[in-house]
Amino acid sequence: MTERTAPPAAPPVNIPFNRPSVIGDELENIRTAVQQGHTSADGPYSAAAAEILRTETGAAEVLLTTSCTAALEMSAMLLDVGPGDTVVVPSFGFVTTALAYSRQGARIHFCDIEPDTLGLDPARLAEVMDPSVRAVVPIHYAGVAADLAGIRSVMAAWPRAELVEDNAHGLFGSLDGQPLGSFGRFATLSFHETKNFTCGEGGALVVNRPEDVERARVVYHKGTDRSAFLMGQVDKYSWQDTGSSFGLSDVLAAYLVAQLERRTWVLERRRSVFDRYASLLAPHAEELGFRVPVVPAGRTQGYHMFYVLFEDRPTRDSVLGSLRAAGIHATFHYVPLHSSTGGRRVAAAEADCPVTDDASGRLLRLPFFNELTDDEIDLVVDRLLTAARTARSV
Numbered sequence: 001m002t003e004r005t006a007p008p009a010a011p012p013v014n015i016p017f018n019r020p021s022v023i024g025d026e027l028e029n030i031r032t033a034v035q036q037g038h039t040s041a042d043g044p045y046s047a048a049a050a051e052i053l054r055t056e057t058g059a060a061e062v063l064l065t066t067s068c069t070a071a072l073e074m075s076a077m078l079l080d081v082g083p084g085d086t087v088v089v090p091s092f093g094f095v096t097t098a099l100a101y102s103r104q105g106a107r108i109h110f111c112d113i114e115p116d117t118l119g120l121d122p123a124r125l126a127e128v129m130d131p132s133v134r135a136v137v138p139i140h141y142a143g144v145a146a147d148l149a150g151i152r153s154v155m156a157a158w159p160r161a162e163l164v165e166d167n168a169h170g171l172f173g174s175l176d177g178q179p180l181g182s183f184g185r186f187a188t189l190s191f192h193e194t195k196n197f198t199c200g201e202g203g204a205l206v207v208n209r210p211e212d213v214e215r216a217r218v219v220y221h222k223g224t225d226r227s228a229f230l231m232g233q234v235d236k237y238s239w240q241d242t243g244s245s246f247g248l249s250d251v252l253a254a255y256l257v258a259q260l261e262r263r264t265w266v267l268e269r270r271r272s273v274f275d276r277y278a279s280l281l282a283p284h285a286e287e288l289g290f291r292v293p294v295v296p297a298g299r300t301q302g303y304h305m306f307y308v309l310f311e312d313r314p315t316r317d318s319v320l321g322s323l324r325a326a327g328i329h330a331t332f333h334y335v336p337l338h339s340s341t342g343g344r345r346v347a348a349a350e351a352d353c354p355v356t357d358d359a360s361g362r363l364l365r366l367p368f369f370n371e372l373t374d375d376e377i378d379l380v381v382d383r384l385l386t387a388a389r390t391a392r393s394v
């Protein structure tokens with residue numbers, strides 16, 4: 001009688017979706033910030049982080065905020081968005097890209113996206129433009145520039161509409177050599193734990209026009225001219241305008257500076273992770289009916305994520321389930337904004353966004369972080385290909 005032995009069990013795996021890590025002087029900086037006593041906003045580390053971002057984007061001013069959401073809210077205040085106005089955002093996007101404007105009383109046009117970059121579609125934008133549009137807010141999805149030439153050419157006929165770039169994903173990406181975040185009247189950044197550069201929770205408002213700087217500082221400083229006071233331009237500060245408490249603590253700015261100082265290393269690491277996923281997956285795309293990200297010529301990406309678009313939702317869901325069962329924490333997003341409960345409540349009109357609906361059901365995001373190793377990437381790819389083959393054969 002021959003003895004049957006079970007095949008060796010696959011070793012347990014635990015590959016998180018994101019694994020933030022210390023990459024430089026974060027802890028030393030935080031200690032110094034606390035010891036030197038300036039722990040509120042506008043301290044020396046805030047100045048250092050803002051200076052890096054200003055230099056890299058060529059902005060007139062960069063104001064560090066508690067989140068990208070807060071920066072979007074600042075842009076809504078600075079554009080005096082209110083009842084009677086509409087704002088255009090991609091339906092394939094984050095809640096607060098819309099909510100920052102709807103909470104000011106505007107109604108939202110949820111616009112569809114292009115099937116290749118998953119960024120706002122200029123042709124669909126043209127359909128919703130009218131004199132009520134006060135802002136158009138494209139997202140540079142996955143850190144790849146939206147079609148800004150197309151978007152700006154549509155907007156040219158509507159001078160009341162201002163461009164605000166939601167650049168939560170695309171810091172240090174560029175379009176035809178120009179940094180993302182430098183095209184709009186305003187741009188917003190995120191330093192949330194899940195982003196390329198983090199301080200836990202944080203963000204920034206990028207102010208590109210010199211004439212907006214003074215008011216932006218007032219809105220940032222709780223509606224006061226404290227900024228002018230700190231610069232010795234007035235002898236006391238007082239309430240001037242709308243605003244709120246938007247400033248990032250210098251303790252978190254200290255964390256952020258350490259991350260930004262290593263931007264060359266971070267981008268190079270993430271490029272290498274992206275390229276490895278792409279080179280291992282692309283050869284199987286046709287056979288297994290999926291596609292990998294498209295990065296059109298002239299668009300240097302910020303390397304925020306790697307995603308796969310499967311041929312249909314059941315395949316995506318099946319692969320997602322298999323990866324999770326194997327200890328690989330892949331995920332998906334975005335739930336379309338135009339059909340969400342909150343989105344319907346603030347919609348300017350009934351929105352038809354078939355590309356958004358389609359991408360939302362088919363997209364799978366793979367683990368992606370600075371220190372993801374080649375072995376881990378190979379394992380994710382191996383399990384994904386096996387799961388995709390299984391899903392196709394049933």
Ligand SMILES: Cc1ncc(COP(=O)(O)O)c(C=O)c1O
Binds near residue numbers: 094139189191
């Ligand atoms: C495109 C986009 N915009 C805005 C945000 C909000 O960023 P924060 O969490 O910094 O407010 C996110 C968050 O993931 C995002 O993906």
